[in-house]
Amino acid sequence: MIVLAGNAYVAQRQVELHQEQTALLQDQAHYASRVSQLTKLAAPELVEQEAGRLHLVEPVNVQQIGEVGLNVVLPPAHVLGSYRLRSRVQR
Numbered sequence: 001m002i003v004l005a006g007n008a009y010v011a012q013r014q015v016e017l018h019q020e021q022t023a024l025l026q027d028q029a030h031y032a033s034r035v036s037q038l039t040k041l042a043a044p045e046l047v048e049q050e051a052g053r054l055h056l057v058e059p060v061n062v063q064q065i066g067e068v069g070l071n072v073v074l075p076p077a078h079v080l081g082s083y084r085l086r087s088r089v090q091r
Contacts, residue, residue, distance in 0.1 A: 040046065068074070
């Protein structure tokens, strides 16, 4: 009788384990799908299309600046054209 109860308990635990494994596989598949979707949204082609839709323009030139510490105050960006750039940083 004890052996029968033990076997029933083990069988129930195996069913629960199978259910948990199935749920885990479904969650992993959903996660992989979302990562794939978000990765596609960050693709340069889509970013370029969205920028065009928003009527953003490509910069004439991009000047890379060297690495500086976080406590260094950088000068305002130099923009060619008639747009006046105002810094949003309080000094």
